[in-house]
Amino acid sequence: MTRAGLDHYLGRGPRPGRLFALFAVLTLLGLLLGVLLLRTGGLQPEAAPAMVWFPVFFAGPALLIHSLSVGTTWAAAAVAAGSVAAAVGGLPANTLVRMSLLAVLWASFFGFTYRTSAWSLRVVDELEASRETRARLAVAEERLRFGRDMHDVLGRNLSVIALKSELAAQLARRGADAAVDQMIEVERIARESQREMRAVLRGYRDADLFAELAGARGVLEAAGTECRVEPVDPRRMPGFSDAVGAALG
Structure with a gap:
């Protein structure tokens, strides 16, 4: 997913819309499965905080594939879904608030890291293209x-x-x-x-x-x-x- 999003951001490939939709569905299914296991006793209550952290990694590819505003919306929705799943799974309210705030910070960090890294690669590609253009002009x-x-x-x-x-x-x-x-x-x-x-x-x-x-x-x-x-x-x-x-x- 990250590779496809990076190729799209750099202009090397089309927007991976279907792959992104599959990624979102799998993330949601993972949250639902976690809630089900927590409610039925398949997981210990100590595993509930993982529900908050699980969708944090969704922020990086979302900001590569979409614009900054749309990608931020998707990342916020993923963090919110994780918090709701953890609450349904039985995470205490005070712990839920603290973990949700940390999840927002980490999602912002991942999104910022992905976006700036991709921007740096695009700048390098543009510099390389400008060098090739100058070389062709010199030959001409x-x-x-x-x-x-x-x-x-x-x-x-x-x-x-x-x-x-x-x-x-x-x-x-x-x-x-x-x-x-x-x-x-x-x-x-x-x-x-x-x-x-x-x-x-x-x-x-x-x-x-x-x-x-x-x-x-x-x-x-x-x-x-x-x-x-x-x-x-x-x-x-x-x-x-x-x-x-x-x-x-």
Whole structure:
């Protein structure tokens, strides 16, 4: 019963309604059997206080399965049933009052212990789930960074290679010697792409404004567009936000 109630409290299983009803019925039958034995002489009168203590353990599972208010009501009903059974069984009134008060205290202790222990386990589960979520987010972020770097490296350099290859083909059709120079440049860019790709795979490539500007200028010049970058002292450059850094690579 405790295991089923704990699973329900932690969200690992459904509410064990039938099992709880069976638990309540068995507790009530146990009290009725005790009363019957006390009234018929099957038990000694000294056993009557046990009738008060018997349903105290009902409080713990009740507070796990139900809400705090409903569970408290069930626990109070169980303690009251035990007190009534002890009174019917012949327990003296002064002893009954004293034992009933102690039973209320012990039922409260059991219910509080069960509830707080289950709450602690739920907090631990939530912390573990948050760690797993952070780990998945870190993996997703690393994949995005890797994809962005691969796009920057291959996209820019492949654009330059395509433009220079097209230019080399046109020069070759005209019989111009400059076609050889263009193909040498294509080879150089391809080897540079290999080096940058290895750096990306090792995780050593960082976003660098001047490197990205140089790459953009290379693409524009390969397309026949004249481009000029004004020199700037890096120490006087302002810091960039994460979004700008991500856009740069």
